[in-house]
Amino acid sequence: MAANSSNGDHQTSTKPPPLPSPLRFSKFFQSNMRILVTGGAGFIGSHLVDRLMENEKNEVIVADNYFTGSKDNLKKWIGHPRFELIRHDVTEPLLIEVDQIYHLACPASPIFYKYNPVKTIKTNVIGTLNMLGLAKRVGARILLTSTSEVYGDPLVHPQPESYWGNVNPIGVRSCYDEGKRVAETLMFDYHRQHGIEIRIARIFNTYGPRMNIDDGRVVSNFIAQALRNLSVCLTLTNEHVGDLLDHGEPLTVQSPGTQTRSFCYVSDLVDGLIRLMGGENTGPINLGNPGEFTMVELAETVKELINPAVEIKMVENTPDDPRQRKPDITKAKELLGWEPKVKLRDGLPLMEEDFRLRLGVGKKKN
Numbered sequence: 590m591a592a593n594s595s596n597g598d599h600q601t602s603t604k605p606p607p608l609p610s611p612l613r614f615s616k617f618f619q620s621n622m623r624i625l626v627t628g629g630a631g632f633i634g635s636h637l638v639d640r641l642m643e644n645e646k647n648e649v650i651v652a653d654n655y656f657t658g659s660k661d662n663l664k665k666w667i668g669h670p671r672f673e674l675i676r677h678d679v680t681e682p683l684l685i686e687v688d689q690i691y692h693l694a695c696p697a698s699p700i701f702y703k704y705n706p707v708k709t710i711k712t713n714v715i716g717t718l719n720m721l722g723l724a725k726r727v728g729a730r731i732l733l734t735s736t737s738e739v740y741g742d743p744l745v746h747p748q749p750e751s752y753w754g755n756v757n758p759i760g761v762r763s764c765y766d767e768g769k770r771v772a773e774t775l776m777f778d779y780h781r782q783h784g785i786e787i788r789i790a791r792i793f794n795t796y797g798p799r800m801n802i803d804d805g806r807v808v809s810n811f812i813a814q815a816l817r818n819l820s821v822c823l824t825l826t827n828e829h830v831g832d833l834l835d836h837g838e839p840l841t842v843q844s845p846g847t848q849t850r851s852f853c854y855v856s857d858l859v860d861g862l863i864r865l866m867g868g869e870n871t872g873p874i875n876l877g878n879p880g881e882f883t884m885v886e887l888a889e890t891v892k893e894l895i896n897p898a899v900e901i902k903m904v905e906n907t908p909d910d911p912r913q914r915k916p917d918i919t920k921a922k923e924l925l926g927w928e929p930k931v932k933l934r935d936g937l938p939l940m941e942e943d944f945r946l947r948l949g950v951g952k953k954k955n
């Protein structure tokens with residue numbers, strides 16, 4: 590059955606979805622769900638894979654080009670009989686047989702998506718077209734991980750899904766935010782024209798273990814900076830504490846520091862994605878934690894929790910940085926029964942633990 594849209598009837602497909610593989614109707618069909626996760630070697634993707642693999646009826650296939658992701662994030666599943674890893678770039682067609690597609694492949698950190706903007710927009714447009722083509726051929730349901738960046742520098746606060754956004758179409762962030770907007774358009778056009786079962790999540794800033802240490806996003810930057818600074822502190826004797834100013838890394842707050850973001854812990858986010866895929870609503874649905882912080886507040890929280898000696902330094906910002914962002918999650922609550930559970934103050938220490946291990950900074954003394 591075609592999914593109901595909460596955006597009005599005109600968004601709902603009049604076409605029946607393409608038929609899934611005859612195997613799904615076979616009474617001998619054993620392996621219940623074959624699930625493709627594009628971008629599954631990345632931060633969110635690898636946590637999603639962990640959750641999907643917990644269900645013994647799922648077979649999980651990851652397709653990733655390892656631009657920002659790594660096999661390391663999936664090492665516990667490599668060799669598992671229900672898991673398969675394919676080095677694949679989604680800008681090329683993929684011919685496999687699956688029942689569901691979680692389409693995550695796309696660099697998400699601004700420094701990485703701006704590194705090769707033409708490739709980023711190709712990934713969003715051609716990559717999404719290819720995955721929709723696959724969904725159409727095999728009758729699979731497809732979920733796109735869109736982003737709060739589709740709201741641009743929002744003039745409505747907090748942002749409900751009905752807000753159309755304030756995006757610069759020719760700016761340095763456009764490859765990503767306009768790319769995701771086109772990806773959403775393609776999803777709805779395939780839904781209306783071909784009856785494809787679609788799901789769209791608009792994800793707000795998400796953080797947690799396994800983010801790249803040098804990812805460049807604010808939470809991973811602050812935690813890595815606080816810990817690197819701490820490791821310098823530990824190697825200095827008292828007389829050399831003054832050297833800290835030369836050696837210690839400060840927390841780099843990009844000016845003005847009053848810009849806000851809302852940070853969602855990755856386990857909450859993954860729970861929302863799985864509910865969205867399993868439910869009857871196309872979305873778009875905001876998934877994020879409504880707790881809103883300025884970047885100065887975030888830096889102060891990291892300093893207090895991880896390293897009270899670290900300095901906070903104001904540095905230059907990049908163009909078109911959104912000034913405020915906070916999700917309105919009414920729809921997620923009503924339609925998915927979802928809301929985040931992990932508060933920022935509880936999530937940061939979980940991420941700190943993972944970063945300490947990877948940076949080789951000793952365990953915290955209680």
Ligand SMILES: NC(=O)c1ccc[n+]([C@@H]2O[C@H](COP(=O)([O-])OP(=O)(O)OC[C@H]3O[C@@H](n4cnc5c(N)ncnc54)[C@H](O)[C@@H]3O)[C@@H](O)[C@H]2O)c1
Nearest residue numbers: 628630631632633654656657658678679695697792794795
């Ligand atoms: N983390 C967030 O705060 C956030 C917020 C909004 C939306 N999202 C979306 O969620 C998804 C995952 O984000 P993430 O934070 O895990 O980022 P990430 O960079 O850790 O993961 C992205 C993954 O996609 C892979 N990839 C990139 N281009 C590819 C291509 N052309 N072909 C195949 N694989 C490719 C990368 O190698 C990586 O493994 C992205 O679509 C992103 O836009 C993330």
Ligand SMILES: O=c1ccn([C@@H]2O[C@H](COP(=O)(O)OP(=O)(O)O[C@H]3OC[C@@H](O)[C@H](O)[C@H]3O)[C@@H](O)[C@H]2O)c(=O)[nH]1
Nearest residue numbers: 697698699736738794806807810841842843848884910
């Ligand atoms: O070291 C830093 C890095 C970033 N920042 C600031 O922190 C804020 C958040 O920046 P990030 O780079 O973490 O992420 P952004 O919110 O700009 O973009 C993110 O939005 C949602 C997703 O789609 C993506 O993960 C990413 O594009 C910005 O205001 C930025 O100026 C710092 O103050 N210091």
